Amino acid sequence: MKNAYLKFNAFTLAEMLVVLFVIGVISMMTIPTVVKVNKERAISDLLSENYKKIELALVIDKISNFDVTDFGFSALNKPYRADEFTEILRKKMKVLNYCKPSESSCGFESQTLRGYKLRMMNGSSMLINDDFRGDYDPVDNTNRILGATYIDVDGPNGSNTAGRDQFGFYTTQKGLIPMGGPKDRLVPFSDCISQQGLSFACSAWVLLNKNMDYKNCPNVINWDDKTTCN
Numbered sequence: 001m002k003n004a005y006l007k008f009n010a011f012t013l014a015e016m017l018v019v020l021f022v023i024g025v026i027s028m029m030t031i032p033t034v035v036k037v038n039k040e041r042a043i044s045d046l047l048s049e050n051y052k053k054i055e056l057a058l059v060i061d062k063i064s065n066f067d068v069t070d071f072g073f074s075a076l077n078k079p080y081r082a083d084e085f086t087e088i089l090r091k092k093m094k095v096l097n098y099c100k101p102s103e104s105s106c107g108f109e110s111q112t113l114r115g116y117k118l119r120m121m122n123g124s125s126m127l128i129n130d131d132f133r134g135d136y137d138p139v140d141n142t143n144r145i146l147g148a149t150y151i152d153v154d155g156p157n158g159s160n161t162a163g164r165d166q167f168g169f170y171t172t173q174k175g176l177i178p179m180g181g182p183k184d185r186l187v188p189f190s191d192c193i194s195q196q197g198l199s200f201a202c203s204a205w206v207l208l209n210k211n212m213d214y215k216n217c218p219n220v221i222n223w224d225d226k227t228t229c230n
Contacts, residue, residue, distance in 0.1 A: 040212040046153035047167055047207055050124050054149065055175050057092035080146040085171065086116035086128045094121040107156040108166075115150075125152040128171070137172050138184040147171040150200070161198060163214075167207070168200030178204035182223035193218045 090098055097119040099106035106117035107125025115129030131148035138145075149169045152158065158165040168187070169176040179187040180201035191201035197215045205214055209227045213220075217229040 041210060043153050043165060043212070044206050044210045046122070046124060047151060047203075049122070050120070050126070050151050050153065051169070051176060051178075051207060053093055054089060054126075057089050058175055060092055061088050080133075080171075082128045082130050082147050083116050085147065086118065089126070089128070090118060093118075095119070096121050105156075107152050108150070108160070109156065113150060119155060123155050123157070125155040126150065127152075132170055132186060135186055137174070137177070138170060138179075138186050139177055139181065143173045145170045145172055149176055162200045163192060163195075163197045163202035163212075166200070167203035169203065178207045180204040181208075189223065 086098075089095075095118050097106050099117040099119070101114050101116060103117075106119040108115075108117055108127045113127055113129065113131075115127045115131075117128075118126045120126065127150040129148055129150075132145045133147050135145045137143040149171050150166060151169070152160065152166045154165050160166060162168070168179040170179065170186075180189045180192055180199070181204040182189065184201070184204070187199075187201045189201055189205065191199045192205065192214050195201070197212070197218070202212070202214055205227075206212055211228055213227075213229045220226060220229060
């Protein structure tokens with residue numbers, strides 16, 4: 001009587017080792033890429049989270065002050081001030097620590113940037129100052145910039161590098177506008193490319209395109225029709 005069971009040739013030990021070797025090589029090639037993409041997406045998500053929280057805080061402040069320009073300062077007949085703008089965010093957001101320009105422990109200590117700083121409950125840091133004050137809105141050229149707001153997505157524990165974990169925004173009457181947008185003339189996106197991605201000009205790209213491909217294929221991407229390496 002013939003055996004009803006199908007017979008299969010077993011893999012030899014050498015063949016199994018070859019298969020495992022190939023799998024290992026493929027894993028070594030793909031896992032770092034996956035980790036890198038996930039890390040960059042996490043940075044983008046944190047930046048977006050902080051941006052939305054600031055925007056919400058400003059909306060609430062405008063409503064409470066019955067004023068839609070200068071975040072209530074025009075209603076008080078006084079100009080915008082970075083310290084008072086910081087106080088608005090401090091009252092409306094979950095803040096772990098507040099630092100004056102001369103104080104540390106909030107992040108941005110090793111940077112040339114100076115300003116009022118906030119350490120947030122989610123681990124991020126923010127710095128508010130009067131950078132670009134008086135220049136025109138880089139988007140539609142109708143409103144003047146009040147100051148600048150910088151976000152370090154992982155606070156003092158990260159690389160503390162512009163374009164990597166630190167990003168910049170213009171503070172305007174309309175809210176925050178990320179630096180390096182397609183129409184930005186003050187901090188143009190071309191600076192992001194020419195400085196190997198180490199620039200606040202990369203901020204709009206990360207926020208809007210959800211990637212940091214200016215590091216991976218700087219000569220390929222553009223704002224018009226190529227916002228990713230793929």
